Amino acid sequence: MDDILIVDDNPHIRNLISEILADNGYATRSAASSSECIREFRQAKPSFVLLDIWLQDPVMDGLGVMRELRRRSPSTPVVIMSAHGTIEVAVRAMRQGAFDYVEKPIGLDRLLSVVKNAMELVTLRRKIDVLQLSGPGSAHIVGESAVCRKFRGQVDRVSDTNMHVLLVGPRGSGKETAARYAHAHSAYASGPFVAANFATIEASVAEASLYGRADIDQAAEPGFLEMAHGGTLFLKEVGYIPLALQTGLARAIARRQVRPVSGSFDIKMKLRVIASSSKDLQREIDQERFSLALFRRIGTVTIQVPALNMRREDIPALAAYFLRHLHLSQGFALRQLTGEAEKFLCESDWPGNIKQLRNSLERVLIVSSSDSPITMSEIASAVTRTAEGASSSLDRRFMGMKLRDAREEFEREYLINQINRFDGNISRAAEFVGMERAALHRKIKALGITTVRNSYGGRVAASQQDQLP
Numbered sequence: 512m513d514d515i516l517i518v519d520d521n522p523h524i525r526n527l528i529s530e531i532l533a534d535n536g537y538a539t540r541s542a543a544s545s546s547e548c549i550r551e552f553r554q555a556k557p558s559f560v561l562l563d564i565w566l567q568d569p570v571m572d573g574l575g576v577m578r579e580l581r582r583r584s585p586s587t588p589v590v591i592m593s594a595h596g597t598i599e600v601a602v603r604a605m606r607q608g609a610f611d612y613v614e615k616p617i618g619l620d621r622l623l624s625v626v627k628n629a630m631e632l633v634t635l636r637r638k639i640d641v642l643q644l645s646g647p648g649s650a651h652i653v654g655e656s657a658v659c660r661k662f663r664g665q666v667d668r669v670s671d672t673n674m675h676v677l678l679v680g681p682r683g684s685g686k687e688t689a690a691r692y693a694h695a696h697s698a699y700a701s702g703p704f705v706a707a708n709f710a711t712i713e714a715s716v717a718e719a720s721l722y723g724r725a726d727i728d729q730a731a732e733p734g735f736l737e738m739a740h741g742g743t744l745f746l747k748e749v750g751y752i753p754l755a756l757q758t759g760l761a762r763a764i765a766r767r768q769v770r771p772v773s774g775s776f777d778i779k780m781k782l783r784v785i786a787s788s789s790k791d792l793q794r795e796i797d798q799e800r801f802s803l804a805l806f807r808r809i810g811t812v813t814i815q816v817p818a819l820n821m822r823r824e825d826i827p828a829l830a831a832y833f834l835r836h837l838h839l840s841q842g843f844a845l846r847q848l849t850g851e852a853e854k855f856l857c858e859s860d861w862p863g864n865i866k867q868l869r870n871s872l873e874r875v876l877i878v879s880s881s882d883s884p885i886t887m888s889e890i891a892s893a894v895t896r897t898a899e900g901a902s903s904s905l906d907r908r909f910m911g912m913k914l915r916d917a918r919e920e921f922e923r924e925y926l927i928n929q930i931n932r933f934d935g936n937i938s939r940a941a942e943f944v945g946m947e948r949a950a951l952h953r954k955i956k957a958l959g960i961t962t963v964r965n966s967y968g969g970r971v972a973a974s975q976q977d978q979l980p
Contacts, residue, residue, distance in 0.1 A: 515626070516536035516557040518548045518576065519592065520567045528561065528617070535623060537630075545571035545579075552580060553776040555579040559588040559610070559629045559712075564600055574604060588629045592617070626782075647952045650691040653832045654825030658817050662689075665814050669695040675764070677749075678787040680816030682932065683866030686787035687747060689816055694743040699783050702742025707735040711936040712770045717753050718772055721760060725774035736769045739782045749809065750790035750801060757802035764808050784809055819861040819868065826857050826868065833869045837876055844882035851887040859894055867894075923958045930955070930972035935962050 515537055519525050523643050525541045532539050539555065542548040545568045552560070560580055564573035588610035593601040601612040611625045611633065629847050652663045670693040679688040687706065692881065694704045712720055721732030735744055746752070752760065764784055768777040786809040795801035819826070830848055838845040848856070861867055874893040875885055877904045926944070933939035941951040955961075955972075962972050 514540055514557050516548065516560045517541045518543075518560060518573075519563040519568065520544065521563075523902055524563075524592075524615075528622070531619065531622065532626065535626075536667050537626065543574045546570050548576055549579065550776070552583065553774075553778070554800075555779040556584060556587060558633045561588060561590050561592065561613070564593045564604055564612075566589045566772065568664065574600075574607070577604060577609060577889065579605065579634070588632055590625055590629055613710040622741065640748075646896075650688070652685070652689060653691050653829050653830070654822055655828065656822045656824040659796055659825050662814070662817055663692075666693050669693065669812050669814070671698060673698075673783060674787070674812050674844040675784040677792075677806075677810040677813045678811060678816050679792070680787075680789065681818050681864055682789045683864035684816045684818050685865045686789075686816050688865075689814070690743070690745045690785040690787065693785060694745075694783075697743070697783065699742045702782075703739055704743050704745065705735055705739040706745040706747055708747040710933055710939060712751075714753045718756055721752075721756065721906040722763070722769050723771035723774075723778075725771040732767070732771075734771065736763060736780055736782070737771075737778055738778045743783045743785055746784060746786040746809070748788060748790075749805075750788045750795055752791055752805075754800060754802065758803040761802060761805040761808040773826040786810075815846060819864040827853050829865060829868060830856060830872060833872050834876075837873055841876075843876040844880060846882060847884050848890070849884045852885050852890045853889045855891055876961065919958065922954075923960060926951075926955055927960060927972045930960070935972065 515532060515853070517532075517539055518523050518530050518541070519528075520543050522543070525543070529539045529541060530820055540551055542551050548560070548562075551557070559594075562573055562577060562580075564577075566573040566576060573591065580587065583909070585608070589608070591601060591604050591609045591612045592615055593604075593612055594615045597902055601609075601614075605612065610629055611787065613622055613625055652659065653664065654663075655661075666689050676693065678689055680686055690706075691704060694700060700978075707720065709717065719732075719734065720737060721734050723737050724732045767781060768779045770777045790801075790840055792801050796803050796806060827848075834848075837843045856868070863870070871890065871893040872885075875889050878893070879889065889948065926940070929939065929940045929944055933943070937951060938948050941948045944951070946954070960972055
């Protein structure tokens, strides 16, 4: 929450501080005891706490309250108030983690100065959190084809609204990019962008991942919903959220509050939800595999994300954008495409969509450190070898092989495709291909498949023979 929690057993002091801070544009809440303070803190974490160190409370004194708040949320500043002549106690509190102190009787200038400093610290930490939670990823919808302009216009119209949005389209078509673009052009842009990919989250931990967890002492570990407070929660591949959780998630989004697993108090939240799916959710609803309540909650506005094959005119611009981005972010040589290479890309089939295009270009840059223009043979080899490679190219390659070699090569390419389909999640891939997880691990080891970290921070499967020495 964007407010200050004032904790003091003297109602006159609480009211005085509240009035002073309200006159200076700050929102406040107040508590008269340790139990009230903990309850307010649980229900909605404040920006920071202004705490009387001499709190007269039979359960917990001011130092005890401060330790409890610090245990629950070490990043939330606690400013203590200490009467004149007890500065040594204030110093002790500072050593235990207090941000600053205000001496009683309270001076107006000193109070406002400390509050200003505490709020600046909170703002800085939030900016750092935004960078950490947002992670790498583009917020640019690149292209000027008629299809792309129409798509970008649809995203523009919903960006600066409070409406939840559902992005549907094939894997790799740029749904996360569209979500980041909408976030960057919204009123939530200064808040975090939290991406939760449910195609890679195990069902056993999905509930705690969404709602957070509280131990018996109510020390909460925040989930995706709480972490996205003040920003955007991107529910990537929402169709993979376990059905048992979907109705509760719809209710939490509607009520704008969440209760952590094992918790007894709700936490308020202010956020915007953008969801994506490569599944046909209407079909999933018809087959009772997806909640109608959640679909209605997130699907108020549904936008179709076009496949790359529907916007081939944008391929040269996308390729140039990726080559420059990889140069700036990864330090690769800045390379261009020859005319033949560009023509090849425009005429190729793209079952893996924009993701396959980017991976193909990144493979070229990894394999060769040259700064000369990328040739058609270089890009053709990379497109064939990418995880989403075109089946026609694989078929031609198999025709010159012995049956045993072709079977092994097919298995290798097939498993690489499936592992990358689930963003490196072996358990999901094993479930899809119908193998035990341990058996799949043995198989990929026998086939010389390894997973490496890509430039987005995720994991990508590849053959060991493709790895650089």
